[in-house]
Amino acid sequence: MTQNGTATTTPLPKAGGVVISVDAMGGDSGPATVVAGIAQFLAKAPDARILLHGRQDVLRPLVDKRRISSQVTLCDAPDVVAMSDKPSHVMRNGKGTSMWSAIESVREREAQVCVSCGNTGALMAVSMMRLRKIEGVxxxxxxxxxxxxxxxxxxxxxxxxxxxxxxxxxxxxxxxxxxxxxxxxxxxxxxxxxxxxxxxxxxxxxxxxxxxxxxxxxxxxxxxxxxxxxxxxxxxxxxxxxxxxxxxxxxxxxxxxxxxxxxxxxxxxxxxxxxxxxxxxxxxxxxxxxxxxxxxxxxxRVNGGVFLGLNGTVVKSHGSADALGVAAALKLAHRLAKSGFSDKLAARVAAFSAFTPEPGTTDAPEVDDKKG
Amino acid sequence: MTQNGTATTTPLPKAGGVVISVDAMGGDSGPATVVAGIAQFLAKAPDARILLHGRQDVLRPLVDKRRISSQVTLCDAPDVVAMSDKPSHVMRNGKGTSMWSAIESVREREAQVCVSCGNTGALMAVSMMRLRKIEGVxxxxxxxxxxxxxxxxxxxxxxxxxxxxxxxxxxxxxxxxxxxxxxxxxxxxxxxxxxxxxxxxxxxxxxxxxxxxxxxxxxxxxxxxxxxxxxxxxxxxxxxxxxxxxxxxxxxxxxxxxxxxxxxxxxxxxxxxxxxxxxxxxxxxxxxxxxxxxxxxxxxRVNGGVFLGLNGTVVKSHGSADALGVAAALKLAHRLAKSGFSDKLAARVAAFSAFTPEPGTTDAPEVDDKKG
Incomplete structure (x- = not known):
């Protein structure tokens, strides 16, 4: 499934519906809160499917307890990015982490959008490295x-x-x-x-x-x-x-x-x-x-910063988000995925950079001091 | 009195008590609000004296109406610094303004502290030019x-x-x-x-x-x-x-x-x-x-930014301050003047710059890579 993840539950439908890749670890409140937030969200989004990245032995009982296994696919990832980890460290050594694995699912186009409560700097760094910036950004x-x-x-x-x-x-x-x-x-x-x-x-x-x-x-x-x-x-x-x-x-x-x-x-x-x-x-x-x-x-209620400018949408939820906060971030991710936002933004930026002069050149002083 | 100001009421006592130089013009709410704030402040500060800078024909009736002329000395200044004036413009052409005149009173040591509701950039620029930075700042x-x-x-x-x-x-x-x-x-x-x-x-x-x-x-x-x-x-x-x-x-x-x-x-x-x-x-x-x-x-209630690092204390009140706000700024100015704050700060910064190495030199890497 991903580099490290192994799907262990219901296989995902190939087409139709929104698939959200979720980093279950790394938030301050732990995976139980993330799973509780997913359950809240799924209760109102029957068309959504979740790829849940993290330690399977931890996540399996949480998912079973919430009775959401029909909409959730577990992707095992043994490691966790800590809040104090330097982004550069995670970029070098983070392949086994749930964050990396969650982003990888978007890169592989298994999911339309990724949600994480983890370390913002690391999430941005790994997102940039794996998803790459879109042209013009x-x-x-x-x-x-x-x-x-x-x-x-x-x-x-x-x-x-x-x-x-x-x-x-x-x-x-x-x-x-x-x-x-x-x-x-x-x-x-x-x-x-x-x-x-x-x-x-x-x-x-x-x-x-x-x-x-x-x-x-x-x-x-x-x-x-x-x-x-x-x-x-x-x-x-x-x-x-x-x-x-x-x-x-x-x-x-x-x-x-x-x-x-x-x-x-x-x-x-x-x-x-x-x-x-x-x-x-x-x-x-x-x-x-x-x-x-x-x-x-x-x-x-407005939990969820969205990374703009990458090939794929990544939603950063507050590190200290509770279940309600996680659900809000998932709702936002769901809406963005449905609207095809990522492709529309890329098209807009590309169109603009193609038709305008290089930024900076338009700002050369128009008056030549020597002549004036 | 100042370059442009002419004292027209009670002469100030040479020693004892706090003298506050106030720019009456230039705030968004106009001189009536400033004078109302002064009246509120003076009711609780019988030891304070005010040098009031601005257009005398405007200020005289306001001061008389509030019955505070025994504690207030008018200093005529014909011009006003507008909120939209560029600091550089005021520095070149501002000598006739109430703001300039108010700062000049501190420079001339006729007052211990200056209060203005006017244009922050201009107030800072004129304060810096006339009062000068203290050593080490x-x-x-x-x-x-x-x-x-x-x-x-x-x-x-x-x-x-x-x-x-x-x-x-x-x-x-x-x-x-x-x-x-x-x-x-x-x-x-x-x-x-x-x-x-x-x-x-x-x-x-x-x-x-x-x-x-x-x-x-x-x-x-x-x-x-x-x-x-x-x-x-x-x-x-x-x-x-x-x-x-x-x-x-x-x-x-x-x-x-x-x-x-x-x-x-x-x-x-x-x-x-x-x-x-x-x-x-x-x-x-x-x-x-x-x-x-x-x-x-x-x-x-906390109205009054204080300019730190100049030879003299200047309190900037909110441009949109009402009478209560002006009174709060005056109270702060009064407290600072009484404590001799300006001199104490200068002594502290001077002592520190005299006894520490040049900033920057202490930050040379201590490990020589070639030897390591």
Missing amino acids: NRPAIACLWPSRNASGFNVMLDAGADIRADQDDLLTYALMGASYARNGMGITRPRIGLLNVGVEEHKGRAELKVAHELIARAAPGADFEYVGFVEGGDLPSSRIDVIVTDGFTGNVALKTGEGTASLISELLREAFRKTPLSRVAALLAMTSLRRLSKRIDPR | NRPAIACLWPSRNASGFNVMLDAGADIRADQDDLLTYALMGASYARNGMGITRPRIGLLNVGVEEHKGRAELKVAHELIARAAPGADFEYVGFVEGGDLPSSRIDVIVTDGFTGNVALKTGEGTASLISELLREAFRKTPLSRVAALLAMTSLRRLSKRIDPR
Whole structure:
């Protein structure tokens, strides 16, 4: 089946339905949580099949207990990528791991999409090495969903941390890939794109951002998105954009800052409601409304960063995801696989790189100082 | 009084008490809001005196209306720095502005500290040009307070956006200055410092962060702070650190992301409480508790980024601050002036640069590959 995996249950149907390759090990919460999440997901997705990669002796009882063996095929992989493993180490020595094996299933076209809760750096490194970048993409990116004031409830932000840097051309590619994700994954015909900066004024920010600003503005008409210009951190949940483009360092810090702020506030809120007898009564009365709010901003509901720019779709779930989080990541993977997103994105980026001048050449100064 | 300002009211006492130089113009909310904030502040600070810079014909009636003229000296400055003005433009043409005039009062030692709600870039540029950097500081920084789980309720983060980049030596300086601010401004004897990164593992992040990690760790014992290592965006409100060090681009995005997230949640919370009759009753019952929470995370209460690394203290208040926000910034300025913070910080940085080897030289590889 894969290099290391051996199918041991129901053989998969050759055609029809979505097949998701899942790395069962490597998350902080362990394989029992992953299997619980799969069971939650499968209950609502009867057409889906799962290739489950990991230690068979561990996974077999978990799958049997959940009574999902008719939809799940086990692929034995003896090793596990630890959260602390360096990506370079995993690339050299990771062939026996469940992560590697799960990605291999996508490479071999046995599954349309791969889901893992493991070490992000290693997942990206192995995905890049085995699936390869698509033409026109120098740095792949992770796109994540951000709770927003838009009707859909979410904005897309990329790069959320696939790479720690991005130059002007990468930022342009992120805009193209982000637009494609918003269009195909969220049904937004003409996504509005913003470039994250420290101010909305055109003279602000790093040099590469000013160049990216020009490149993205020029690309917008031909690539079916609207460019709204620079946006700030406060615009991440804004209803005037659908996609926010930034480098992976900034995006990762922003993502974790947003999550940290939300969790501080909900902690303080719980404290506030416990404070007095009156507030405890209030908490009871408001419970339904508060649950609705909490669901709206629950990171587990939007769990699943998507790697963009590779030959194949890989969904990274939170390392600390619980069963609900794993189920959400699987649901996202299912939707993307069904829409044929990976091929559509590749076609969009390829079309764009074929018809535009080399990035950079368009930015040669137009005034010759010697003549002026 | 200053280059452009002319004192027109009570002359200031030569000695004793704190004198705060305030830029009355340039904020989004206008001078009436600034004067209202001054009145709020002065009601609780009878020892303070204000030098108020701006258009006298506008300010005179506002000051008279608030009956604060015994503590306020007007300094006429005809021009205003707009939020959209480029810093370079203000540096060349800003001599007649209230911002310039306010900074000049600190330079001339007529006031111990300056407060402005105006254009951050211009305020930093003019402050740097007129007050000059202290010895040992290459890039000054803005330190801001971040709501946290610590007993004080706050952590310090710097740089919040004075500069858009910082190299390894700047990050070390930020650690020294941040520790000094936490010690003198917040009374934390041995501040715990974290360096913001995309992961806590030592092999993660950009090259300059890995070097800064080493430099700060080595500086810690001699500079009276504890270095806790790399931290992530989610640690900004953490109780295991007091000071978070990062470059100004990342810091600015993080700050605005945190504020944006908090404001999204409080919006959704208000919505949730309006949703049903039951939740509206709950809102009434929980009002006191919710107000307490809202006060805890209200950015206006911690309003005031402090410029660190200059000969003189400058407090930047939010451009959109209301009277409460302006009063908070004045209170912070008052506390810093009283503690003699500016001189203490300069002494700390100078002592450190005098007794340590040139940064960088300590990072030469200790193993000679040719011999190994």
